Amino acid sequence: MTVTAAPPTTFDSLDPATGSVVAAFPVDTSEDVAAAVERARPAADWWRDLGFDGRKKRLRAWRSIIASRLDEFAELIHRENGKPIFDAIGELSIAIEHLDWASGAAAKVLGRRRVGSGLLAMNQSASIEYLPYGVVGVIGPWNYPVHTPMGSISYALAAGNAVVFKPSEFTPAIGKWLVDTFAEVVPEQPVFQLVTGFGATGNALCTAGVGKLAFTGSTATGKKVMAACAPTLTPVVIECGGKDALIVAADADVGAAVDAAVWGGLSNAGQTCAGVERVYAVASVYDEFVAGVTRAAAKIRGGADASADYGPITMPSQVEIIRQHIDGAIADGGRAIVGGADSVHAPFVQPVVLVDVPEHSAAVQEETFGPTITIAKVRDEAEAIERANASRYGLGAAVFSANRGREIAEQLSCGCVSINSAISFAMVPELPFGGVRDSGFGRIHGADGLREFAWPRSVTSVRFPAPLKVTTFQHPKYARVLVTKMVRARWGRSR
Numbered sequence: 325m326t327v328t329a330a331p332p333t334t335f336d337s338l339d340p341a342t343g344s345v346v347a348a349f350p351v352d353t354s355e356d357v358a359a360a361v362e363r364a365r366p367a368a369d370w371w372r373d374l375g376f377d378g379r380k381k382r383l384r385a386w387r388s389i390i391a392s393r394l395d396e397f398a399e400l401i402h403r404e405n406g407k408p409i410f411d412a413i414g415e416l417s418i419a420i421e422h423l424d425w426a427s428g429a430a431a432k433v434l435g436r437r438r439v440g441s442g443l444l445a446m447n448q449s450a451s452i453e454y455l456p457y458g459v460v461g462v463i464g465p466w467n468y469p470v471h472t473p474m475g476s477i478s479y480a481l482a483a484g485n486a487v488v489f490k491p492s493e494f495t496p497a498i499g500k501w502l503v504d505t506f507a508e509v510v511p512e513q514p515v516f517q518l519v520t521g522f523g524a525t526g527n528a529l530c531t532a533g534v535g536k537l538a539f540t541g542s543t544a545t546g547k548k549v550m551a552a553c554a555p556t557l558t559p560v561v562i563e564c565g566g567k568d569a570l571i572v573a574a575d576a577d578v579g580a581a582v583d584a585a586v587w588g589g590l591s592n593a594g595q596t597c598a599g600v601e602r603v604y605a606v607a608s609v610y611d612e613f614v615a616g617v618t619r620a621a622a623k624i625r626g627g628a629d630a631s632a633d634y635g636p637i638t639m640p641s642q643v644e645i646i647r648q649h650i651d652g653a654i655a656d657g658g659r660a661i662v663g664g665a666d667s668v669h670a671p672f673v674q675p676v677v678l679v680d681v682p683e684h685s686a687a688v689q690e691e692t693f694g695p696t697i698t699i700a701k702v703r704d705e706a707e708a709i710e711r712a713n714a715s716r717y718g719l720g721a722a723v724f725s726a727n728r729g730r731e732i733a734e735q736l737s738c739g740c741v742s743i744n745s746a747i748s749f750a751m752v753p754e755l756p757f758g759g760v761r762d763s764g765f766g767r768i769h770g771a772d773g774l775r776e777f778a779w780p781r782s783v784t785s786v787r788f789p790a791p792l793k794v795t796t797f798q799h800p801k802y803a804r805v806l807v808t809k810m811v812r813a814r815w816g817r818s819r
């Protein structure tokens with residue numbers, strides 16, 4: 325007789341640096357998730373009816389709680405995700421800016437506004453307003469366990485939705501902290517709830533009847549989420565990975581480019597969706613740039629102590645992918661000028677800088693998500709642009725150039741570009757964030773990010789009888805001649 329073990333009903337979240345248990349969480353079943361979504365439905369109506377001003381007050385009170393308890397929250401992020409306290413504070417400061425902006429801008433972006441009614445409906449007024457979906461499901465990753473899901477949560481809440489949040493299995497305590505503090509300012513209804521577990525719990529959220537699903541994570545999982553949402557036509561916003569390039573033009577401030585490449589590639593142990601993974605440096609500045617990166621990267625160190633520049637690899641299975649990319653790059657003819665194959669000591673990976681790596685190598689093509697950077701020498705800016713664009717990903721990019729930054733940025737096929745800095749676009753609440761191709765679609769942040777969590781309702785209203793009514797079977801006999809003349813007069817001549 326075969327005895328199959330019952331699936332676990334709880335799981336432990338671990339400190340990735342030490343393996344010690346941070347907290348235990350339930351593995352929520354599809355019934356648990358469905359119940360959370362059902363609880364959220366009346367809460368969503370109540371939250372919507374608070375109106376923009378009522379929600380703004382609550383969201384700003386939540387913002388103040390997060391800000392006043394910054395140290396406590398940063399300490400938890402450090403323990404559960406592994407990143408240094410300073411990085412956790414930085415992540416929180418950006419998330420707070422977004423929360424504040426979304427809560428303040430929602431009325432202007434989503435509230436009813438008049439639009440022109442055009443010639444054909446000149447007797448009518450026309451207006452548009454954006455309405456919440458009701459319950460929004462948010463599935464988040466572990467690498468920026470606050471900033472990333474809050475890019476959906478803050479904007480969905482500001483738009484008037486209730487949210488059911490499934491954090492990564494690696495960062496559930498961080499998700500719980502967010503939900504618990506929100507409940508302090510919104511105690512009346514379960515407007516923001518947590519469900520925890522593994523992929524199956526996320527899948528259950530996709531099929532639980534939410535009005536919209538916001539996913540941030542890997543491209544492979546993003547495809548599964550879309551497939552799970554397809555049968556019910558549940559709309560999705562999909563924020564996936566990247567393989568962002570940094571271009572160093574001939575007229576670049578090389579010192580600034582070095583600093584940005586090293587920080588953009590190595591901070592957060594390289595576990596940044598819009599982190600710098602590839603650099604294309606024009607031949608005339610290549611040697612100076614490589615020498616600078618070599619010096620700077622050699623001083624950076626991953627570890628769990630207070631003086632470490634970055635922490636461990638949060639997800640244990642990622643260590644093997646990083647190792648494979650480094651080994652593959654060297655086997656393909658690349659050279660490690662900082663670190664190398666022996667830089668990988670799970671759970672830490674020390675900085676690795678690779679040069680002469682062929683473009684077909686996994687280290688150039690696939691998301692490494694580790695503290696590694698490839699640097700390639702290119703003939704000119706045109707070749708840098710061509711290689712930067714030759715990727716299945718299209719999330720972000722950085723350009724270093726004194727005079728040609730905008731010109732180069734305009735030729736990059738990706739969702740966000742920073743000129744003379746790295747990843748700055750993520751800090752600007754008014755800028756939409758997201759990618760193209762395998763980096764996903766839809767946008768978080770900015771006005772587009774608010775509209776992502778609301779559907780437009782268009783309304784016309786008759787102000788006075790139309791001089792010539794055409795939307796009737798009772799139209800006069802001369803209507804055909806008149807309309808034909810009118811269309812010809814208006815559009816028939818080429819201008």
Ligand code: NDP
Nearest residue numbers: 465466491492493522523526527541542545563564565597
């Ligand atoms: P994953 O795709 O592994 O997981 C993302 C989330 O999806 C987790 O909560 C995960 O749960 C859940 N999940 C897993 N399987 C399913 C399923 N079948 N149905 C529904 N949900 C599921 O990504 P990671 O957590 O490893 O995050 C890293 C990735 O996120 C990188 O590719 C990174 O580039 C990307 N990312 C993109 C950002 C962007 O804005 N574009 C920002 C930040 C990260 P569980 O953890 O329990 O498996």
